[in-house]
Amino acid sequence: MTELIRLLTRAQKLLRTAADDAMSRHGVRIGQNLVLEVLWETDGLTPGELAARLQVTTPTVVNTATRMEAAGLLVRHRDPADGRLVRLHLTPKARAAQEPIEAARRRLAEHAMATLTDDERRHLRSALEKIIKRMTESPPDLGDA
Amino acid sequence: MTELIRLLTRAQKLLRTAADDAMSRHGVRIGQNLVLEVLWETDGLTPGELAARLQVTTPTVVNTATRMEAAGLLVRHRDPADGRLVRLHLTPKARAAQEPIEAARRRLAEHAMATLTDDERRHLRSALEKIIKRMTESPPDLGDA
DNA sequence: TACGGATCGTTTGCATGCTAATGATTACAT
DNA sequence: ATGTAATCATTAGCATGCAAACGATCCGTA
Numbered sequence: 001m002t003e004l005i006r007l008l009t010r011a012q013k014l015l016r017t018a019a020d021d022a023m024s025r026h027g028v029r030i031g032q033n034l035v036l037e038v039l040w041e042t043d044g045l046t047p048g049e050l051a052a053r054l055q056v057t058t059p060t061v062v063n064t065a066t067r068m069e070a071a072g073l074l075v076r077h078r079d080p081a082d083g084r085l086v087r088l089h090l091t092p093k094a095r096a097a098q099e100p101i102e103a104a105r106r107r108l109a110e111h112a113m114a115t116l117t118d119d120e121r122r123h124l125r126s127a128l129e130k131i132i133k134r135m136t137e138s139p140p141d142l143g144d145a
Numbered sequence: 146m147t148e149l150i151r152l153l154t155r156a157q158k159l160l161r162t163a164a165d166d167a168m169s170r171h172g173v174r175i176g177q178n179l180v181l182e183v184l185w186e187t188d189g190l191t192p193g194e195l196a197a198r199l200q201v202t203t204p205t206v207v208n209t210a211t212r213m214e215a216a217g218l219l220v221r222h223r224d225p226a227d228g229r230l231v232r233l234h235l236t237p238k239a240r241a242a243q244e245p246i247e248a249a250r251r252r253l254a255e256h257a258m259a260t261l262t263d264d265e266r267r268h269l270r271s272a273l274e275k276i277i278k279r280m281t282e283s284p285p286d287l288g289d290a
Numbered sequence: 291t292a293c294g295g296a297t298c299g300t301t302t303g304c305a306t307g308c309t310a311a312t313g314a315t316t317a318c319a320t
Numbered sequence: 321a322t323g324t325a326a327t328c329a330t331t332a333g334c335a336t337g338c339a340a341a342c343g344a345t346c347c348g349t350a
Contacts (some may be wrong), residue, residue, distance in 0.1 A: 162308090164309095192298085193297090193298065193299080203298085203299070203300090204299090207300060207301090209301095221306040227297095227298085228298095229297065230297095230298070230299085231298085231299065231300095258294065272305095284295095
C-alpha cells in the first residue's frame, strides 16, 4: 500500500502549492495563513498555545510570527501578569485580509473536490480520519530490523 | 470542504513524520529516500531527470544530492558525452540500505492502513486520484477577487 | 568558424518545519 | 525567603522545498 501514501503525498502537495499561490495574492504565505486562521478566531494567544492548536512546534510559530511581525500582520505584547508569556495580536491589516483569504480558501477547496460526489467525499473523509486515528493512537512500531 | 483539506494535510504530515523517523534509523532522511527510490531502479540519472520524476525542482535535487554525497550515499560524475550533464551514481552503502529501508516503508504503509478495509482503500485511492487529476488538468482559477 | 540562443547544474535567498541549547521568569518546596 | 524546578520564548543549526540569478556547455545558424 506504499502507492496509497504516494498518492496522498502528491495530492497534499498539489493542494498546498495551490493554496500558497492563492494566499500569496493577498500578501500572506501558507504558513502565515495557518496562524491567521487561529488568531482570527481567538486573538492574543501565546506562541505555545498557537503551536498546540496548529500541531507544530513552538519555534515554528515563533519564526513565523517574526516574519508576520515584519510584514505588519501582528504585534507582540508581553503578558503583564506573567512575564514569560508573549501575546500575539493581529493588526487591522491582518483583519482586513480575513474575508478575501477565506473566500479564496473555500473556492480552492471546492475546486479541488469538484469531481467528487458527496458519497466519495464522505468516504474520503472517513478514510482520512481512520488513518489519523491510527497514526495518533497507535504510533508505528519502527521495530529495529 | 475546507475540512477535508485539513484532514488530508494532517494525515500526510503524520505519515511523513513517521516515514522520516523510520528512515532516520537507517541513516537516510525522507528527502534522500525519495532520491534513493528512483536511483535504486535507475542509476546514473541527472539531477534534472530526477527532479522530473520526483516532481520537485532541480535545485531541490541538487541540494539533496550534495547532502547525500557528503553522507557517502552517491557520487557525481560528469557526463563524458555532454559536459553540461552530471550523472548521479549510488555507492555500495546506498545499495546496502535498499532492503531494510524498503521493508520499513512497507511496514509503515501497512500499519497506517491497517484499520481500512480493502474497499475503503479502493475508495481512498480513487478519491485521491480524482483530486490529483483535477488539480493537474484543471489548475485552480485564483480569480483575483 | 564564430556567435547567439538553448540547455544544464549550481548558487543564493527565502519559507516552513524540526530538535537541541539558551535565557528569562515563575512556582514550589524547604 | 531562598534556591531549585518547571515553564516559556527565543536562538541556532539542520532538512526540505521553491524561485531567481548565474555560469558553463552545447547547438544551430550565418
